[in-house]
Amino acid sequence: MILAVESASTDLSVAVADADGSLLAQDGWSVGPRQAHELLPRLQALLQRAGGSLDAVTGIGVGLGPGSFTGLRVGMSVAKGLAFALGRPLAGVPSLAAWLESEPEAAAAVSRAGAREAYLLIRGDDEPRVVDREQLADTRAGLMAPAELAEAFGLTDTVQPLGAAAAVAFAAARLLSADPAGADLDRLEPVYVRAPRGIGPSAVGAR
DSSP states (O other): OOEEEOOSSSEEEEEEEETOOOOOEEEEEEEEEEEEHHHEEEEEEEETTTTOOGOOOOOEEEEEOOOOOOHHHHHHHHHHHHHHTTOOOEEEHHHHHHHHHTTTTEEEEEEEOOOSEEEEETTTTTEEEEEEEEGGGTOOEEEEEEHHHHOOOOOOOOOOOHHHHHHHHHHHHHHHHHOOOOOOTTTTOOOOOOOOOOOOHHHHHHH
16 A cells, blocks of 8 residues: 655645555645645554554555745655654655646646745756746646745636645555665655755755
């Protein structure tokens, strides 16, 4: 059983899947700055809904970003803590790619990069880039964006990434099938296109 967490924005999601990535249950919700208070209880409730328990978890998937610094740290901490405590392998999955995988009709995905900037991944591109909010003014239909960012940037006709953890679980299942040992817990970090304000270069993931 794969347990997955996606927390690159204030639209969080969790999912439980079979070892092959087939979805068993998922949950998604919008939160304020208190991600840490809801994430673990919702994970436990989701496991119960899927008829499983923490002992039944065979692997864990987590979204790596880029996106909210706080959200990613919360999600990563929970995922790493569970992987360490349970002795289970952990796989990191690029968040925006997972968002687009969860919504095949979406043309692009954006997550917050700052007060006036966003990380943008256009379907078909290999890597996201940082864009100013003005560059998003003429966005195409089917843009994926968390509710908070859509409201702040005046984006319309957006789709929230509330089902992204299902795509994280599926990708994690494939990664863990290829490498059952999973990622190195000491080295796996959130991925940022650039360092968040006040954070040194050593905290920036490179891809």
